[in-house]
Amino acid sequence: MSNRPIILGIVGDSAAGKTTLTKGIAQILGEENVTVIGTDDYHRYDRQQRAELNITALHPDCNYLDIMQQHLALLRSGQPILKPIYSHKTGTFEAPKYVKPNRFVIVEGLLGYSTPVARECFDVKVYLAPPESLRAQWKIQRDTLKRGYTEAQVLTELQKREPDSEQFIRPQRQWADVVASFYPSSTTDGDTSLLNVRLVLRPTITHLDMSKVIDPDDSDSPPAIRWSLDRDMGKPVDVLEIDSHATGEKINLLEQMICNDMPDLHRVCNREVNPDLGKIVGTTGETLQSYPLALTQLLITYYMLKATQETK
Ligand SMILES: Nc1ncnc2c1ncn2[C@@H]1O[C@H](COP(=O)(O)OP(=O)(O)O)[C@@H](O)[C@H]1O
Numbered sequence: 001m002s003n004r005p006i007i008l009g010i011v012g013d014s015a016a017g018k019t020t021l022t023k024g025i026a027q028i029l030g031e032e033n034v035t036v037i038g039t040d041d042y043h044r045y046d047r048q049q050r051a052e053l054n055i056t057a058l059h060p061d062c063n064y065l066d067i068m069q070q071h072l073a074l075l076r077s078g079q080p081i082l083k084p085i086y087s088h089k090t091g092t093f094e095a096p097k098y099v100k101p102n103r104f105v106i107v108e109g110l111l112g113y114s115t116p117v118a119r120e121c122f123d124v125k126v127y128l129a130p131p132e133s134l135r136a137q138w139k140i141q142r143d144t145l146k147r148g149y150t151e152a153q154v155l156t157e158l159q160k161r162e163p164d165s166e167q168f169i170r171p172q173r174q175w176a177d178v179v180a181s182f183y184p185s186s187t188t189d190g191d192t193s194l195l196n197v198r199l200v201l202r203p204t205i206t207h208l209d210m211s212k213v214i215d216p217d218d219s220d221s222p223p224a225i226r227w228s229l230d231r232d233m234g235k236p237v238d239v240l241e242i243d244s245h246a247t248g249e250k251i252n253l254l255e256q257m258i259c260n261d262m263p264d265l266h267r268v269c270n271r272e273v274n275p276d277l278g279k280i281v282g283t284t285g286e287t288l289q290s291y292p293l294a295l296t297q298l299l300i301t302y303y304m305l306k307a308t309q310e311t312k
């Protein structure tokens with residue numbers, strides 16, 4: 001076993017699904033083995049100050065990125081930090097908290113890949129990129145239910161943030177080993193509980209060659225699981241796409257491939273023992289479960305466990 005924590009980054013814009021995915025992966029790894037760090041805690045200004053200064057939380061100047069990267073480096077070397085706390089409930093800071101890294105650390109937030117020093121701290125880097133229309137829907141739902149905003153306020157905020165999203169958030173996609181986009185299929189009539197996933201897999205980490213278990217002669221048109229070579233931000237990548245209607249039989253082949261390569265995952269992959277694979281509770285309390293979600297969580301967990309072996 002590695003003698004330092006393995007650090008996973010989950011970066012993306014507000015309401016892209018970072019917290020929800022973090023919870024799902026922590027569930028697979030065992031909550032007791034995981035330390036979760038939300039980088040919103042490194043905001044420099046509270047909600048009122050941001051309004052007064054007319055700055056958005058997405059701007060690097062609105063965050064102590066220097067302290068964030070110091071803390072990431074400390075966690076990576078197994079040391080504790082005294083982490084600030086930002087409350088989304090009140091929009092203010094609370095007393096800092098003493099945090100020790102467990103075997104796995106998941107760092108989720110807006111600007112995790114924005115400095116070279118921070119990027120160096122991660123073993124696996126994920127970027128979440130749902131279509132903007134779906135993200136807006138998720139943000140409205142969550143911020144009205146959980147953060148005390150009205151729908152009109154969320155829409156105004158999204159508009160105000162767009163220049164910073166474009167300049168500071170979306171470019172971070174280029175640093176990710178995996179870009180995950182959950183998106184509604186054209187056939188589900190806007191039912192967002194049935195989401196497909198598109199996973200961009202960059203050659204910056206070693207991937208399993210899943211093309212071997214994906215049948216190119218699949219009679220479905222288009223096949224529900226697709227593997228292709230593509231370009232992302234101009235560079236060659238592999239792309240794995242899984243539609244929400246993929247059958248359990250086909251999904252099983254992929255799951256078995258991942259699990260056969262990683263003994264620690266056998267317990268997780270057995271759906272009889274673990275019927276909850278791919279089931280997570282969203283930040284607004286709803287239960288989500290789907291094969292695309294299960295595969296995404298499993299694959300990211302696989303990369304983390306692989307990193308454990310590589311740092312032995
Ligand atoms: N994979 C997903 N499938 C369906 N809904 C999702 C998914 N990820 C997020 N959501 C929805 O979007 C909302 C915002 O997600 P959240 O994880 O809080 O985003 P972030 O942490 O990136 O701000 C959640 O409350 C949930 O309703």
Ligand SMILES: O=C(COP(=O)(O)O)[C@H](O)[C@H](O)COP(=O)(O)O
Binds near residue numbers: 014
């Ligand atoms: O953009 C985000 C990040 O959170 P998330 O990625 O979870 O959306 C929040 O709006 C800021 O942290 C400010 O918080 P608030 O708006 O609550 O003051």
